[in-house]
Amino acid sequence: MGELLPSDARNIATNTDLGILPVSIPGQPLQFFLNTRVYPTDDVQVRRALLLAANREAIIDGVYQRFSPVAWGPLSASTQYYSPAVAGRYAFDPTQARVLLSEAGLADNDGNGYLDFGGADINLTMIVPPWGLIPQVAQYLQQQWREVGIRLTLEQVPSRAALFEALNGGSYNLAAFYEFGADPAFLSRYFTTGAANNWSGVADASLDALLSEAARQSDPAALVSLNAQAQSAIMDQALILPIRDYVNLNGYRRELSGLAFDAYGWYPMLSQMEIAGG
Numbered sequence: 001m002g003e004l005l006p007s008d009a010r011n012i013a014t015n016t017d018l019g020i021l022p023v024s025i026p027g028q029p030l031q032f033f034l035n036t037r038v039y040p041t042d043d044v045q046v047r048r049a050l051l052l053a054a055n056r057e058a059i060i061d062g063v064y065q066r067f068s069p070v071a072w073g074p075l076s077a078s079t080q081y082y083s084p085a086v087a088g089r090y091a092f093d094p095t096q097a098r099v100l101l102s103e104a105g106l107a108d109n110d111g112n113g114y115l116d117f118g119g120a121d122i123n124l125t126m127i128v129p130p131w132g133l134i135p136q137v138a139q140y141l142q143q144q145w146r147e148v149g150i151r152l153t154l155e156q157v158p159s160r161a162a163l164f165e166a167l168n169g170g171s172y173n174l175a176a177f178y179e180f181g182a183d184p185a186f187l188s189r190y191f192t193t194g195a196a197n198n199w200s201g202v203a204d205a206s207l208d209a210l211l212s213e214a215a216r217q218s219d220p221a222a223l224v225s226l227n228a229q230a231q232s233a234i235m236d237q238a239l240i241l242p243i244r245d246y247v248n249l250n251g252y253r254r255e256l257s258g259l260a261f262d263a264y265g266w267y268p269m270l271s272q273m274e275i276a277g278g
Contacts, residue, residue, distance in 0.1 A: 002266070004249040006065035006133075012251045019254050022067055024078035025246035025265040027180035029071030030132060032141075032241040033190075033199035034174055040122055041173045045104040047238035050174075051090035053097035053148045054141055060244055063136045067249055071242035073231045074187060078245065078265075081184050081227035089235050097148050108149055115149040122149075127166045127175035128156045134176050137243055167199055174241065175199055182263055184227050185215050191234055200239040207233045 004012070004020075012018045040046045056070045069077065073086035106115040106122060114121045124145075128138045135156060142152040155172070157163045167175055177199055179186055188211040189195050193203040207230065214226040234240065248265050258272040 001252075002248055002250045002268070004251055006063070006067050006249065009067055009249040009251065010065045017254060019252055020067075021250040021252060021259055023248040023250060023261045023265045024076065025180055025248055026076055026079040026182045026263070027186070027246070028074060028178040029076045029245045030134065030137065030176070030243040031071065031074070031178055032126065032174040032176050032243070034239060034241060035170070035172055035199070035201055036237075036239070037170065037201035038173055040104070040106070040117070041124070043104050044237060045100045046106070048090065049097040049100035049104070049148070050145065050150070051238050051241055052093045052100070053145055053150070054090075054241055054243075055092045055144050056243055057092065058144070059137055059140045062140060063133050064244055068244040068247045071245045072235075073242055074191070074234045074240055075184055075227075075231060076245040079184055080182055081223055083228035083231045085228060086231050086235050090238070094148055101148065101150075106149070113146075113149065114151045121151060123151045123153055124173040125153050125155055125171070127163065127172045128154050129160070129163045129176055130156065130158060138176075141241075170201075178246075180246070180264065187211055187227075187230060187234075188215055191230070191239065202237065202239050204233070204237070 009020050013020050034041045034047045036042050060066060060068055060070055072089055073083065075082045101115060106117055108115055110116060116122060126138055128135055138154050142154060145152050157166055166172060167177065189197045191198065191202055192208050192211050210226055210230045210233065214223060214230060217223050217226060252259055255276040257274050257276065260269045260272055261267060262269060
């Protein structure tokens with residue numbers, strides 16, 4: 001049985017007759033796009049502060065039961081041309097987050113515990129779809145950002161159609177969206193100026209050039225370099241808040257052996273499976 005909830009996988013792991021096989025899924029991690037077109041996430045200092053104030057280790061512990069690794073960039077670690085140079089970027093540092101927020105001109109002038117600007121409290125809006133335990137992740141972030149003075153309003157959407165409607169409306173600060181796939185060329189659909197899925201609203205000619213050249217190139221060494229530069233640029237601008245790499249949690253009876261999955265991580269290759277004594 002595949003695609004188990006982390007809580008179910010944790011329970012199964014205590015059964016001596018059963019095992020858990022985690023399979024990494026290539027593509028994008030669970031991530032929140034930060035909207036560069038809407039105040040205050042139009043300020044890169046604020047975006048960086050939000051990443052620093054997110055305790056992703058606590059989210060991995062509390063929501064995903066340690067079955068998923070922390071994500072650090074726009075590609076999961078099992079994706080071709082993933083750059084390990086992004087690992088550790090924006091590790092949890094609420095003190096530095098407060099410094100960046102102060103440098104962005106935000107302060108709690110009225111003493112109510114929330115940062116304000118121009119006499120009004122800062123309020124961020126996050127679009128939250130109902131699947132993949134994303135609502136639970138959003139609640140963790142809401143609590144964590146409260147500690148640095150950021151009020152976060154969660155706007156839950158009931159369906160994929162409603163999510164697209166909210167994304168196309170553009171009035172959010174953060175929104176959850178991701179895509180699975182083995183070829184990182186999909187990044188151009190999200191981070192190229194004017195692209196249909198450019199949910200962060202980034203318009204950067206140098207990033208456009210990197211993604212365009214990566215789509216044109218066939219030389220493996222060039223693709224490693226170009227994709228690494230693109231991932232670094234995306235994180236330099238704090239265009240996304242990556243949370244966790246996706247993992248397909250599979251439960252199986254221990255007398256089975258040879259269980260393997262395709263390159264995308266979702267479909268078992270049954271031809272190699274054997275049953276002990278069978």
